[in-house]
Amino acid sequence: MVTAAQQPQPTAAAPPTPARHADTDAMATLVASVTAEVAGVFDMMDWAENEIAKATHRHPDQADAICHAFSLIRPGHFGLEMPSEFVYRSHAAELLQRVAAGADTTAATAAELCLVCAETSQLAPMHGTAAGLYFRLWRTAFPDHPHTAELTDQQVH
Secondary structure, X not given: OOOOOOOOOOOOOOOOOHHHHHHHHHHHHXXXXXXXXXXXXXXXXXXXXXXXXXXXXXXXXXXXXXXXXXXXXXXOOOOOOOOOHXXXXXXXXXXXXXXXXXXXXXXOOHHHHHHHHHHHHHHOOOOHHHHHHHHHHHHHHOOOOOOOHHHHHHOOO
C-alpha cells in the first residue's frame, strides 16, 4: 500500500517558456499575413461577381455565357497586377461586354493598355502621339476618373 508520503505530489504548472511565445507569435504573424493576402483576392471576387451581375442585367439573353466568363476576368493573367478597384472593374466590364457581343476576348482591354502605358512611362517619357494614345485609352477605360487635375471640372458625363 502507498502511504501519503509516497504519493506523487502535484506540482505547480511551469510557466510557458519563451519558445512557446515565439511559436505563438510566429503563428499569429503567419495567420495575419495569409489573411491580408487572401482578403484582396476575395475583394476582387466580389468585384467580379458584381460586374457579372451588371452585365447579365444589361444582356439577359447572354446571361449564361457571361456567368461562365468568371475565369476570363481573373486579374493578373496579363502579367501586370490590377492596382485598384476601378481599373479591375473597367477591365472586367470590357471583357464581359465582348463576351455578350460574341467578340474576340483575346485582345487587350483599354484598362490593360493603360497599365502598359503606365509601365512604359516609367522607362521613358511619353510625348506627342504616345501621350495622346494614353489619354484616349484612359478616357475610354475610366470615364469617371479624370487623368489630370485640370480636367476634373471639364469632364462631361
